[in-house]
Amino acid sequence: MRLIVLASGSSGNSALIESGGRAVLLDVGISARETMRRITAAGGSDARIEAILLTHEHVDHVRGARVLARRLGVPVMGTPGTLQAAARCLADVPETSAIRRQDRFSVAGMRVTSFPTAHDASESCGYTFESRNGHRIGVATDTGVVTPEIAEALRGCHAIGLESNHDEKMLAEGPYPPFLKRRIAGDRGHLSNAAAAAALGTLGWKGLSHVFALHISEQNNTPASARTALAKALRQTAALETVARNEIAGCGL
Ligand SMILES: [Zn+2]
Numbered sequence: 616m617r618l619i620v621l622a623s624g625s626s627g628n629s630a631l632i633e634s635g636g637r638a639v640l641l642d643v644g645i646s647a648r649e650t651m652r653r654i655t656a657a658g659g660s661d662a663r664i665e666a667i668l669l670t671h672e673h674v675d676h677v678r679g680a681r682v683l684a685r686r687l688g689v690p691v692m693g694t695p696g697t698l699q700a701a702a703r704c705l706a707d708v709p710e711t712s713a714i715r716r717q718d719r720f721s722v723a724g725m726r727v728t729s730f731p732t733a734h735d736a737s738e739s740c741g742y743t744f745e746s747r748n749g750h751r752i753g754v755a756t757d758t759g760v761v762t763p764e765i766a767e768a769l770r771g772c773h774a775i776g777l778e779s780n781h782d783e784k785m786l787a788e789g790p791y792p793p794f795l796k797r798r799i800a801g802d803r804g805h806l807s808n809a810a811a812a813a814a815l816g817t818l819g820w821k822g823l824s825h826v827f828a829l830h831i832s833e834q835n836n837t838p839a840s841a842r843t844a845l846a847k848a849l850r851q852t853a854a855l856e857t858v859a860r861n862e863i864a865g866c867g868l
């Protein structure tokens with residue numbers, strides 16, 4: 616089983632989750648062409664992509680979904696609220712498939728669980744993916760807080776992708792207008808380094824081998840600050856990677 620983070624941050628988010636030669640794309644927030652280029656660059660092009668799963672309708676998560684779904688001939692899956700809110704961006708995709716915000720279903724041979732995230736979108740969610748041999752990958756981004764449901768979903772995952780969006784001090788002292796600062800720091804905004812670290816502190820276990828700090832703000836954070844905050848919380852020996860804009864990162868389980 617592999618997780619390849621193809622893009623992360625406000626300029627675009629996408630990840631490939633692959634198991635046994637079959638794969639799903641989690642969000643396509645960069646162009647279809649760039650998504651495929653990065654999959655090839657990361658050595659993931661041998662996997663057959665069978666679906667695109669959306670976390671929510673914001674453009675940094677859906678930008679390339681329509682073109683790529685058409686090109687690959689695969690369904691786009693998401694909650695009814697997400698599919699409705701993204702309807703214009705998903706016109707004439709081969710198929711849309713609605714899942715519930717807290718759901719269990721199979722796709723590309725993996726057992727997928729969806730869980731609600733706390734974000735200013737219609738009906739946002741995160742996902743965990745479990746392979747046939749019991750490896751689990753969980754990804755939670757675009758959430759103002761780590762709710763008990765999110766923590767529960769990520770507990771026991773072997774690899775975790777967790778939002779580490781901003782350093783609270785950098786955001787507070789930074790150039791953004793007050794309304795935007797409030798939005799980002801709010802309960803339905805984006806996760807701070809401190810909040811991500813606090814959550815991670817409760818999620819460590821011996822099977823956790825990889826943690827990816829995602830959706831790192833270019834304006835209100837640095838990969839180094841995110842790393843420092845998360846590394847402190849990560850008492851286990853799991854590898855920690857901060858994924859900055861235009862970086863590709865991945866792990867195999
Ligand atoms: Zn968002």
Ligand SMILES: [Zn+2]
Binds near residue numbers: 624625673676757830
């Ligand atoms: Zn986002």
